[in-house]
Amino acid sequence: MTLAALSGCAASIDGDSGRSSGDTGAGAGPGVDDFGDATGGEPGGDFTPGVTTGGEEVDCGRQNFNVERKPASILLVLDRSASMQDDPSGDEGTPSKWELVVPALQEVIAATNEAASWGLKVFPQGDRTGTCTEESFPRDILIPIAGNNAPTVNQAISSTIPEGDGTPTGDAINKAVEYLQSIQNDDPKYILLATDGDPSCPKSDSDEFAVQAVTNAAAAGFHTFVVGIASQESKVKALNGLAVAGLEPRDDPDPLAPKFYLAATKDELVASLLTITGEVSTCLFPLSAPPPNPDHVGVFVGDEAVMQDTTGTSGWNYTGPDMTTIQLYGAACEQVASSGAGAVKVIFGCKDDPIY
Known part of the structure; x- marks a missing residue:
């Protein structure tokens, strides 16, 4: 105050x-x-x-x-594809990527309830709908952005199961932009994309499609922070491209360091998320x-x-x-x-x- x-x-x-x-x-x-x-x-x-x-x-x-102080509005765009059930190396170990991401997200969202107005979009939609089908494409905003919204957003995250087919990242970002443009206020607005790597929809040029969606979001005034759990080289490359296009890459003096925020452990992810929320504090x-x-x-x-x-x-x-x-x-x-x-x-x- x-x-x-x-x-x-x-x-x-x-x-x-x-x-x-x-x-x-x-x-x-x-x-x-x-x-x-x-x-x-x-x-x-x-x-x-x-x-x-x-x-x-x-x-x-x-x-x-x-x-x-006027809060920032943050729309969390959360990947719930089935691959989030794997461990960070891509195997069937524990903890899974989902088990790392969810507690860290909920901890930071609760801690920033007054500093940020949170909303939630998950992707893909549906279970066992088939990869890159119309039924799996993200259509709805699960929780609209609102002040003091942390309990509602966290409850929705707890109720979400990572069993979606495919990773339509570009479509999710496009839907996020459409929603953010519908909000009639001058609060600064950001997208926080939490995903485990490669977009897969559309089946051809999916990486380029997602990068273009994030680029368009930035041009519309909505920068994107990217939080990723990836170890394979192809996934790191995809996440780096998204982070740079979102105009909020991770600041690191090492030119070879990842441009996205790392989430290899829960503590590391909490630190990354707190850095992000600190940067968007208005x-x-x-x-x-x-x-x-x-x-x-x-x-x-x-x-x-x-x-x-x-x-x-x-x-x-x-x-x-x-x-x-x-x-x-x-x-x-x-x-x-x-x-x-x-x-x-x-x-x-x-x-x-x-x-x-």
Whole structure:
């Protein structure tokens, strides 16, 4: 939770004296001159009502309210093909890929219930439908994205059985994009693809089809993170291609390292997923209303002032002309990620009020 301090600006006139209520003359109050302008005091401190030349009182009494950081929306696209019952090497050992993936996913989804709005799409659909048949192609979103959705998503994952035929990855991504485009809000949206390797549908050019689907998703504004369990060279190659196309490859200085997030063990997968959810944590902070003076707003991360930067490089800026959301950039955003959203304070100031 983020505490923002709102200094609203209200004007009133004392009809009897032409002065503000409570004004006794030249001594309008400490820190305020005869024109109602603040002359001193701590930046962001309390303001004392003063008198304008027209006799209007400028009331900058402080009103505190809570602001929640805007969550990212993540659609989990989960491979439930029968090969997920194999162990990571592709044999019939234990734990299976499914037994690794499901507990790790559920742990991270539960831990990020407030930081992310989760949804779920599984593929392929049906059991024993035949590989790459129309019945197996992904059609439905199992759990639509919503806030505080972790219990619902995790229950749906627990009820899912990895017995699907084929791996129609490209079709699953296309359906995910179609769904995300139908959501009418400006929350940042991502796809998290969890799969064990090679797409298999359509039966010809399935890898290229899946990569193109992920490429199209990125072009539509939906980047894809790829979590994979693969050891065979062909599967690693396929997952690398998907990760690069999704524009969110794993950061590793070794050019030969996998570009997708690894899931060879549960602990490794949890670490990968926490990295992903940390990266999509937003630095967007909705405001309850546009500021009364848009050019007189103070933003602080802890005790450190953050200056407005309209270039979106380092500092803060409004996200749109309605001025109802601010976004932090650069070092300020990184500091919020490390210290928590509760470290952010916003001050709406009246004209000439000290905010820094």
